[in-house]
């Protein structure tokens with residue numbers, strides 16, 4: 001069955017049991033009810049068809065939807081009516097159908113113009129055919145005068161054709177998806193927007209934010225991200241936010257505490273005035289008129305007040321490193337005095353009283369102090385054992401307690417700076433987490449941090465969905481969470497493992513010199529994958545189904561022993577490897593807790609949270625719940641306040657040893673073993689047959705930053721390419737994937753693993769023009785008509801494809817070209833080193849570290865030039881190969897021109913061919929050269945070096961030419 005295309009949907013089986021058992025797992029007193037799925041046009045005739053179909057196809061979607069199944073161990077038991085006898089009569093069935101009509105599909109496909117797509121596919125075929133013909137022609141027509149040149153070029157061309165195919169084939173079926181937030185609201189919340197008493201039945205979301213270094217990732221940026229999450233438009237009681245601090249830094253911790261306190265005015269202010277975006281730095285920095293479309297008379301005054309509040313907040317956060325240092329210095333000098341006194345005391349004691357006592361330390365360690373006068377348990381400014389980045393205890397601090405179920409109205413009236421009457425003041429839970437770090441343990445970089453959060457959050461809030469964001473990616477569109485949930489709650493939603501949002505960036509130079517926006521990837525490749533099995537996971541801005549992260553299989557893999565109506569196993573959750581072990585409804589004893597414990601570790605709270613998350617993530621519309629006597633809001637469970645035991649257990653599961661002998665990072669959670677943990681994690685899900693979706697929203701869902709200077713950018717693509725090589729050499733190579741990974745999806749993943757290797761051929765190819773210009777030969781013997789025609793078709797079809805891609809994706813041609821350029825720049829530098837690193841890892845086992853990308857602070861110091869960073873020049877060895885290529889190509893052109901001009905027997909066609917290719921290389925390298933040049937006007941030394949080099953070459957050239965006039969034919973040496 002194709003996703004989203006089934007015309008008749010299978011029935012859902014409701015299971016009602018009288019014992020209020022867990023998850024419908026036990027009870028000898030079971031009855032089954034069939035009711036009709038929420039298609040817009042159900043009618044009784046269809047019902048019977050569906051039923052009959054079901055008789056023969058027991059392996060359909062099974063969804064328990066009665067309260068007996070829902071029990072999540074919460075205290076709701078008392079107000080749940082006994083539903084043992086609830087059977088839906090035919091009348092009621094019809095009634096239900098009516099109710100189901102409320103729920104329209106929550107997502108739909110937006111067709112891309114069929115003409116463009118048809119043309120696009122035709123052109124792909126044309127190019128494939130002409131490439132094949134061309135390569136045959138090339139092989140059959142060697143250049144006998146320079147076989148080496150011919151051979152090198154043909155090998156490269158074959159590889160290029162292959163890698164182009166890998167990239168192109170998965171792009172055959174691009175689609176766009178759109179969501180319907182109104183339908184979501186109507187189905188899961190009150191259809192009547194004015195009825196605030198109806199509680200939301202939307203599922204819970206746990207938001208994870210990762211940060212790792214308070215210097216490279218300014219806490220102000222992270223704090224803004226947190227504020228944008230806390231103020232998101234989603235039921236507060238369903239939202240929890242976790243920040244993972246791999247730096248274990250007190251600066252980050254206190255910045256988060258500041259954010260939690262500023263949120264108390266920021267969040268209600270956003271709610272009241274519908275502020276967008278809800279990241280204060282961006283909001284107050286908006287260039288557009290803030291008063292447009294704002295009708296409330298108190299807006300101007302309140303905005304001014306909040307703005308002042310934010311400015312003060314900003315000053316406090318930015319001053320944190322300084323104030324913490326001063327505070328610590330003060331405490332430390334006190335400690336020193338104390339230590340000195342102790343020592344004196346000891347001396348006196350020992351000398352006068354002759355008492356044997358161990359000598360106290362004279363100097364106290366330079367601790368970092370919290371404001372309450374205690375030692376910070378994390379990393380200290382002056383690192384020492386048990387207080388350094390790689391060596392400290394687990395820290396969990398609940399900065400904002402979980403909110404209650406009922407709205408808490410704010411205060412208003414005269415004399416208040418902010419009038420929050422009628423505004424819900426509650427804030428989502430906010431938790432600071434810094435996992436334990438100890439030397440000798442592999443912490444598995446970001447993936448390890450995420451897995452610690454997965455476990456801690458399972459115990460503290462257990463949201464059935466998880467959204468993860470890098471610290472610099474904030475919520476730009478406050479309704480985005482709802483967009484994502486639409487895919488999860490849609491009729492086929494339980495097949496969806498994650499919803500990826502595109503990464504969008506701010507602060508990038510207008511011409512996007514180094515293709516930082518990556519629009520070709522985000523608007524072409526990922527959209528195309530959306531038409532197959534779904535976009536890859538790209539590390540940030542992704543909404544996961546918790547159970548998909550847990551390594552479960554999608555719902556069609558489940559076992560039904562007997563035919564309807566006596567279905568014995570009906571749970572859709574199945575453990576990846578041994579589904580039959582996971583849940584057995586008939587017999588509680590056979591529910592193999594042992595297996596889950598083996599995979600998930602020893603925490604019983606964690607183990608028992610698994611099935612609850614599974615159930616709560618199911619797409620169950622419950623507008624009808626009240627008609628069945630179920631209180632609204634009951635489906636997704638209400639939250640118990642955190643007690644000591646809970647937090648204690650959460651601390652327990654983020655310790656170093658917790659993952660020992662478990663499957664975390666292997667089959668459960670974020671997958672280890674690659675610096676691009678994201679691609680592997682998504683790959684594993686697709687491999688199991690899960691679907692993912694791409695959710696492009698207007699306005700952008702999230703926005704982040706990207707490095708705009710050449711050096712940082714090269715290091716970023718170096719990490720990505722290294723991760724790809726790691727994947728290529730691991731068991732996660734798409735070639736070995738199971739049969740559930742669709743073919744085109746597999747090719748796309750294969751491409752991710754292979755693309756860095758193209759760099760070897762790119763590098764070779766970039767040296768070919770100088771080689772041919774110096775030698776006076778060309779890749780073909782003479783420029784024949786067929787060669788030129790092939791070249792023309794291949795180039796034109798590429799241009800045509802580019803134009804069509806630009807058309808269906810909506811990016812600009814310039815962006816497409818920038819991407820091509822950076823492809824060559826990255827290909828000759830970072831990708832090449834990545835291949836070497838990857839091979840070293842495989843051969844010598846050298847570990848690869850995660851070099852963080854520095855994020856420029858919001859509201860940077862260089863006020864007059866937003867893009868000052870662009871001109872930052874930091875030398876890196878990665879620049880050597882492209883630099884050499886540029887110099888060689890320039891010199892070669894000059895050389896060849898001189899030679900041809902002065903030659904008695906000028907080889908014009910070879911000059912033309914060689915110059916054409918050299919110019920092609922140079923054109924691609926232009927942004928790189930610009931990057932080396934630094935800011936216009938300020939000519940850096942490098943230019944002098946260049947000019948010097950070129951001058952030397954030219955003089956050499958002159959001498960050679962002079963010589964060649966004497967003994968002609970020197971040039972024919974090669």
Ligand SMILES: O=c1ccn([C@@H]2O[C@H](COP(=O)(O)OP(=O)(O)O[C@H]3O[C@H](CO)[C@@H](O)[C@H](O)[C@H]3O)[C@@H](O)[C@H]2O)c(=O)[nH]1
Nearest residue numbers: 210211212246445446449470471539540675676850852853
């Ligand atoms: O040991 C670590 C290392 C990194 N991070 C976090 O990982 C995120 C991404 O790091 P960054 O340096 O910003 O990398 P980018 O190249 O910008 O990130 C892209 O590529 C990464 C994979 O290489 C993905 O993890 C990211 O989500 C994706 O945005 C940041 O929030 C870091 O704080 C950690 O939490 N722990």
Ligand SMILES: [Mn+2]
Nearest residue numbers: 470472705853
């Ligand atoms: Mn980043």
